[in-house]
Amino acid sequence: MTQFSVVIPTLNEADNIDPLLTSLFALNLPQDSFEVIFVDDGSKDGTPEKVRAWEKKAQVRLIERTEKPDLTASILAGAAQAQSDVIVVMDADLSHPPEQLSAVVAPVLNDSHDVSIGSRYIPGGRTEGWPLHRQWLSRIGGSLARPLCDVNDATSGFFAFRRELASTISGKAHGYKILLELLMAGQGTLKVVEVPICFRDRTRGTSKLSFHHQWAYLQRLLALSGGATIHNAGRVILIGLLCALIDIGLFQILKSNGAGLAAAHIGSFLAAATVFLAFNSGGLFRSRQTNQLQWPRLGRIAAVGSIAMLSRGGLLSLLVNTWQVAPLWAILTATVTSVIICYLGSIFYIFPPKDNRPTVDTRWRVAAIGIVPFIILFRLIYLGETQLIPDEAYYWNYTQHMDLSFYDHPPMVAWLIWLGTAIAGNNEFGVRIGAFICGLVTMGFLYALAKNLYDKSTGIRTVLLLAVLPFTFATGFLMTTDAPVIAAWAATLYYMERALIANRSSAWLGMGIAFGLGILSKYTLGLLGAAALLFVLIDPAARRWLIRPHPYLAALLALLLFSPVIIWNLEHHWSSIMFQSSRIRGVGDDEFSVHLMLVNLLVLLTPTGLIAALLALLPGNKHGTGEFAHRRMLFVCLFTGVPLGIFLVLSIFDSLRFHWTAPLWLAIIPTMAWMMGQNFSPRSFANRIQAAWKPTIALSIAVYALIMHYVVLGIPGIPYPELMNRYFWREATIEIEKIAADVQQQTGQKPLVVGMSKWSVASALAFYNQHGEPMDIRARNMFGDSGAMYEVWHPSEPPVTRPIILVSMARHHLEHGRAGNDISKHLDQPGPVHSLIITREGKPLRFVYYRIAQGYSGL
Template sequence: MTQFSVIIPTLNEVDNIDPILTRLFALNRASGSFEVIIVDDGSQDGTPDKVHAWEEKANVRLVERKSKPDLTASILAGVAVAKSNVIVVMDADLSHPPERLYAVVAPVLDGSHDVAIGSRYVPGGGIEGWPLHRQWLSRIGGWLARPICDVSDATSGFFAFRRELASTISEHAHGYKILLELLLAGQGKLKVVEVPICFHDRTHGSSKLSFSHQWIYLQRLMTLAGGSVAIGTANRYVAVGLFSIIIDIGLFQLLIYSGAGLSLAHIMSFFAATAVNYTLNLKWSFQSQHSDPLRWHQLGRFLTVSVMALLMRGGVLAWLVYGWHIPPLLAIFPAVAATAAINYLGHAFYVFPVNKNSPSLDIRWRVTSVGVVAFIILLRLIYLGQAQLIPDEAYYWNYAQHMDLSFYDHPPMVAWLIWLGTAIAGDNEFGVRIGAFLSGLITMGYLYALAKNLYDKSTAMRTVLLLAILPFSFATGIVMTADAPLLAAWAATLYYMERALIAGHSSAWLGMGIAFGLGILSKYTLGLLGIAALLFVILDPIARHWLRRPHPYLAALLALVLFLPVIIWNMEHQWASISFQSSRLKGVGDDQFSTHLLFVNLLVLLTPVGLLAAALALRPGSEHDNSQSARRRRLFVWIFTGTPLAVFFVLSMFDSLRFHWTAPLWLAALPTIAWMMGQNVDLRSIKGRLQAAWRPTIVTCMFVYAFILHYVVLGIPGIPYPAFMKYYFWRETTHEIEQIVEEVRLQSGQEPLVVGMNKWSIASTLFFYNRKDEPMDIRSRNMFGDSGAMYQFWHPAEPPTTRSIILVGMDQQQVEYDRSGNDITSMLDQPGPVQSMIIMREDIPLRRVYYRIAQGYLGYQSTPESVISKHN
């Protein structure tokens, strides 16, 4: 009785027929337990004759196809004549070892799995004899399929499956990777196993793999993922795209020659070309897929993709023109090329997707996750070095200029990352922020792993999607503050805690100790996870045994060792940092009720949809699974989200909180929120409406981020900068202050003293953007009796001087009064009037700055009111 059928497609494989059939039938199995069906695609080297000779002496059959050679069609032709219900596919060139035949087919024969794959990329598998470029092509092909396919080797040609599954493969399937078609036709419902094999390069004949095969694979991969990339429309789409590019570049050149600014020229030329592109694609390229000539929702999607590409292109132009000093007339060419991919992929998957045989909801969410996360990462990377530093970043850069074991108002991790980034990339915005960018990637990686452990791969991908688009996490991936490494350490700590407390892996305590130690070196807030871990161990009977094991205590000791730099610094500075952080809690009992503000902060950090989703995710009964593992998972999410939230809620009842303090605690809840996004629910229910609301929320967040970055870097024609931009545009402001310093220097013959008249923002940004060849002598407002944070350590006191002094403020009051409202003129020698200037860039007003010049500094004169204010 035939147990399974082996299908071997051939095309000019005459030298391999005897070796492969000899090795197959040499396997020590009962006679007739399998048949071999060789499907020939029109060989001209005598392959059919060689097979005919075997038909007379073994259970071998030949099927000859006369149509155009196609591997998928060949295999399906073999399936049609097979005698058994289990099919094995393998190549004829001996790259797939025949000796692994029974290992591959066994899981399907015993009924435990639907598909078994001979995999090169699982433990025990490998590749021998392939050149490096072939190995990389194979790897890349597998990586491209991984987002929508849950196997390591989706491009394998050696696999077994149940025969009836062949009927699920699309009639449009073609190319040489039928396994991918088979897996995706199962819509994630198949039981699949990967069996390790060692792949050997062929010794006879030549490979049939060509560039056209790779292109067909990419096209089928995109089509299976829901993209509209049929060959018939691709050529038209390319023609329309090239015509639009000509219009875009030509109009941009004309506008630049006419004197238009960079922002105005690239926006006008882009939209002109986009209008032509949409019209021609709708009426010509994709007419067969969309017979309706006018679809308003489709127009909206087209405009959305176009605006995203436009805002991304602005960053590329800024990078080339301002960063690399390439003339705009040349920079437009790579800028157009760089954003063409966004338009193409956006149109294929979002504007003109395939309507027939569309993929499942799960696959659509996966594709959306990949596209959105890639866009966000690229957006961050492009604008990383173009957007100017905010004052907080400049302040932490000053940390790195005064490297120490720790600092007054923060642990040292942010300074260490900035020091490393600027040591590699230089003292520029990119060097300052590269640590934040890498921290964002680390956060994504650990949270993906956590969500996959708690739920599954699809949930993990949606979790990273949420992490990319929610406001609380987007900013930390591009703005270098202490929150960037904090989020990375928080995610890592959660991952290792789940591995230790739920999975029971003792080795995870080592990772948790390291992650926790690095986390409290980033920000003391991470200590709340220690309280949550203790609470989980007390409440969970299974995890309670860790109280009697040494691992948690060794992890705590390791974290303490990593925290030693902060302890040593505090010992050397009279516990200044500990006292400062403790003073933030002294306000408890002052009746500064701010719980309503906490709620507003959460609305902004999570978006309204995200906050509602978090509430539903944390409520009892959010999951119907009552198994022990599900209950422990829910307890983990509740404890590690609820414990920090409860602390902040209690504090908000008695004191005000910083806007961003609660951001990290939502990392534990994101996997559950992401799991809810992928459930099939009634669209009329709250969960269904919430699920539908995520799509516009995602698009809106992406647009807002891209718009803001374009706005602050290049501007938007017709939209002036608001008053709150006084905290920004310090590069141009510093240049103007340098001009004032030069005039005072020439008049007085001495180097003037420049004082930033607030706590640390102005002084820090002036320090960063000051020309390094002629540095200004800069101080902070602490010389007038106010708190200067770390400036109190860097410049603890300033003696009276006859040097001219230039006071710089963001508003008029800053250069007139101290923080307590006391007039500062008594500390100045011959103070001049308050003056202001409007900072311009390319004839566009950016902001206003105030300054005041005095002939000298008389020293700090304390008053009872100022002493009390400073003490408080």
């Protein structure tokens, strides 16, 4: 009985037929266990004759096609006439080793797998004799497909599969990579295995691979990914080139006439976009069937266009303002970038094909492949372009007074900033690069957690959510204490799952390290310890860890890593521990704030994200299937619910900081991502939330682009609001330096500059004073108010007769202290309060208030 059929497509392979068949029939296999079917695509070198000579002496058949040569069509034609239910595909040029035929077909024959792939790119596989450029092209082709089909060698031509799977391949399939068609058609349902093979370059005949084949592969990969086909591509390209010329030319005209960078590039982009839409308005705005405006499409066009326009603003700022690139070259780069964004947004989001809808899983994978790298590059571009917020400047000041720990926070944030600035310099990029890396670490650990809890597809969607949710976007960008604690929280969750659910004893070592680094970042991570204890008490399988040494050794390791904080507190009368203990109830205003906490969560997670998270926490909600479904649900609910419950209770009695609850949502994000890929009833509430993710993600990215562009370059016609008084300290510091220089010139004494806030003003002035005349900077604690670490760095200031310059973000801070005490009684000859408008390119940014006195009389 024929167990499997070997289908071999041919085109001018006469020299290889005899050695190939000789090798195949010399294998240690029964002669009647397999058949060989050659499908010839019109060979002119005698290939059919060579095959016919073998038909009389072995199980060999020839099929001759008269249609246009196409590898996919040839293989399908051979599979259709096969006598067996298992098909093996291989090339005729002996590049696929016949001696490994048995290894490739065995997993399908024994019913353990649906598809078996002879792979060059797994351990044990290799390629011999190929030139370097062919190896790179193959690697790139496989890498492009790998995120979609989860195999290392998706472009392999040597594979086995069940014949019934051929019917799932699209009728539009064409090209030379039928394996990709097969894998994508059965996405998520096939059991696939890769078997290592040694691929050798042909020694006879010539390769049929050409640029046309490679281009066809890319087009087909795009179509399988859910990308739309552009009709009248030539016309669209010509119009696009015209619009690009309009964009570049108008930008140059506006810049040469004195327009700012923002006004020039926004004006030129809008003009070019208007021309493009005018030429293509026929099918963009109105339905051809009803002639009604297509409002959803208009919204998608606006979202993609705004993302393209605003995103390139950061790139222009980096090229022109930071790297000093000529504006012409900068706008060329920016235009290409915006064209790519618009093109990809159009084919995948604005005009998704209706007749070629990939699975939900594939669509989200494609979204992740496009969005996650975009967000990473977006952050990277803006890291050094956006100025520090005062919190970041304050933590940078930690590095100027390095210690084992600090009064109001553990030392991890200082260590990361010290390392970043040591490598990249004392600039915004150097301060923030640690946050950027923490964001990548968070993605890595949460991807692994989601993959362990659910599957790889859920892991990919988890990374997508981490890229776009507001709280993880911000913590992967701003260098505050939240950046390392988010990364450590994700790592701790990963090792907790490995220890408590997977029962890996070695995971306790990782958990001890992650937990120790986490509490070196922020004490909030200790809430995971309470959640872990509750899980162990509830879950019978995990309860055995109570009588084993691993958890206690992990706790000891975490305590050892935390020892710098303990030593610092011993030396400073436990001031940090006492300060943090006083903050347990909140910020100290004794106000009911559950409603405010809800508002904070809407901002941190977006409304869609918050509803999805709460839906995932509902009692009775299933968290997948399988042996560990119940334990998975318990893990997710406890590690989210315990911290959330504690914060809810605290919010009843006091207000909480805006960002305190951010890390606790990491445990539920994998479940939210899992729900995104499920097939819910079309009218169910869960299905509506699932559908809401697309506009939520698009709107979030557009908002990030708008905010970043606004703070770096501004938006023409939109002034900065009063809340920006906490920002633009680079320009403000320049003005304060001028005032200090004038006072020193008039009095002959260097003034003492005092930031009249707890730490914000003094810290921002200190960071942005690096390039001017160094100023002697203090904080408001010299007047008896709280100054956080400034109370340690400058615990007191004796009376001085040199001038004092008080600087504040608000007028009243220069008249009265926080406790209402009169500032004037501590000053000699205090002058009036002055306001100073900070401008950039003639446009107002913010106000700064200052007051000059002739001396300080002490407390």
